Amino acid sequence: MSAPGAAPPTTTKRPGLRESFQAFRYPNFRWFCGGAVISSSGTWAQNATVFFILEELTDSAVWAGFGSLMAFGPATLMAPLGGYIADRFHRRRVLMVTQSAAMMAALAMWLLWVSGRLEPWSVVVISCISGLITGLNIASWQAFITELVPRSMMLNAVTLNSTQFNIARGVGPLVAGLFIGIDALGISWALALNPVSYLAVLFALTRIHVPRIERPVVVGRPQVLRNFATAIAYVRRVPGILACVVVIIFVAFLGSPTFSFLPKFNDDIFQAGDRSYALLIAAQGLGGIAASPFVPALGQRMARSRLIAGALMLYGSSIAVVGFAPVYALAVAALFAAGAAYLTLASALNTTIQLQVDESMRGKVLAFYVMCLTASLPLGAQVLGFVAETPLGLQVTVGAAGLVLVGVTAVLQMSGRFAPMDDETVTTVA
Numbered sequence: 001m002s003a004p005g006a007a008p009p010t011t012t013k014r015p016g017l018r019e020s021f022q023a024f025r026y027p028n029f030r031w032f033c034g035g036a037v038i039s040s041s042g043t044w045a046q047n048a049t050v051f052f053i054l055e056e057l058t059d060s061a062v063w064a065g066f067g068s069l070m071a072f073g074p075a076t077l078m079a080p081l082g083g084y085i086a087d088r089f090h091r092r093r094v095l096m097v098t099q100s101a102a103m104m105a106a107l108a109m110w111l112l113w114v115s116g117r118l119e120p121w122s123v124v125v126i127s128c129i130s131g132l133i134t135g136l137n138i139a140s141w142q143a144f145i146t147e148l149v150p151r152s153m154m155l156n157a158v159t160l161n162s163t164q165f166n167i168a169r170g171v172g173p174l175v176a177g178l179f180i181g182i183d184a185l186g187i188s189w190a191l192a193l194n195p196v197s198y199l200a201v202l203f204a205l206t207r208i209h210v211p212r213i214e215r216p217v218v219v220g221r222p223q224v225l226r227n228f229a230t231a232i233a234y235v236r237r238v239p240g241i242l243a244c245v246v247v248i249i250f251v252a253f254l255g256s257p258t259f260s261f262l263p264k265f266n267d268d269i270f271q272a273g274d275r276s277y278a279l280l281i282a283a284q285g286l287g288g289i290a291a292s293p294f295v296p297a298l299g300q301r302m303a304r305s306r307l308i309a310g311a312l313m314l315y316g317s318s319i320a321v322v323g324f325a326p327v328y329a330l331a332v333a334a335l336f337a338a339g340a341a342y343l344t345l346a347s348a349l350n351t352t353i354q355l356q357v358d359e360s361m362r363g364k365v366l367a368f369y370v371m372c373l374t375a376s377l378p379l380g381a382q383v384l385g386f387v388a389e390t391p392l393g394l395q396v397t398v399g400a401a402g403l404v405l406v407g408v409t410a411v412l413q414m415s416g417r418f419a420p421m422d423d424e425t426v427t428t429v430a
Helices: 025-058 063-086 093-116 122-145 150-181 185-209 225-237 239-269 274-291 295-301 304-324 328-357 359-388 391-413
Strands: none
Touching: 025 063, 025 093, 025 122, 025 185, 025 239, 025 274, 063 093, 063 122, 063 225, 093 122, 093 185, 093 295, 093 328, 122 328, 122 359, 150 185, 150 239, 150 274, 150 295, 150 328, 225 239, 225 359, 239 274, 239 304, 239 328, 239 359, 239 391, 274 328, 295 304, 295 328, 304 328, 304 391, 328 359, 359 391
16 A cells, blocks of 8 residues: 555666665655654663663572563563554554553653662563553554555565664664763663653654555454454464464574673673673664665565575574673674674564565554564573573573574474465465
């Protein structure tokens, strides 16, 4: 579906680097990405600061894992309702409400810190509230992209959306780390970035105008869980989407928790200072930024199955190197590579789902996909956190997780699980 004032139809010419930003020709998408990158930067600044606070207050990998659990666990629980909302209501309006609520939660975190009342338990409680809001928001956020650009621009738009997320993942933690390392600024400024940043995305949403999509009329009480069960059954019938779900579960469980442990790597393993922490937590985002111009071109020149398999192998290998890295510089380089691989994975997986899913199931299927991610990440962080406290230690735990991910990639490749990702046929609801 084209947005109002759509750009002229694109040609079939295979794109190169110059065509990597074609989706920005659509004003609605420009507004969306512009507001999103500022807001996401604030969110990542808070995420990095929260892990730093928990490390300072508790000096425990278990607490870091628990913080991830309470940040992402509630999002998992709210995913069925978030998917229902994304398919039932006007998505722009949903985003206005959820982003406003998230801004209030971020403001509460900052106010507790400046008042001297922020404790580990209060960090966890506010993270839990933010997670609940995220669960309601994220399906509408992902599905909204399809209303901003035509289908032919989907890979480009999804990649650019992932790019803004990775820009934020690089810039947000970097700025937060710099603030934390400067005594005159400190944690309060790092936390203040988030509530202020939400103003950008809220303003951008007021500038976006898309045609209203007619939603099915719901008679009687909404059957949220029953509808969600229908989405799960739908995913099981579509091999390409099912493969995406399997991949994101392994990535989130084995690789993504590494970010939660970076404060401990910085302090205990590398014995670096607060300013070194800024680069360590920004490296993944910077890797994603560096890779972003190349992903749309790669997506046109090679099958998505090959792109995903290669990116997954690189991601697992990079996480293994982070775990076993004997020096700080090698860990930074490995995190940079992991960020490039993750951007490629996120873009290709999301594009596969968006191209293969029926419009009536889009929100619910994306919600299920996100639920698998948000459930696996904190569970992995909790499990790896407990293992890291054993005699095995943090480095062996993270390194072994990366090696297992490499093994999983090989098994999926040999079993042909990646091949259905190349299909671009929409599977209609039976």
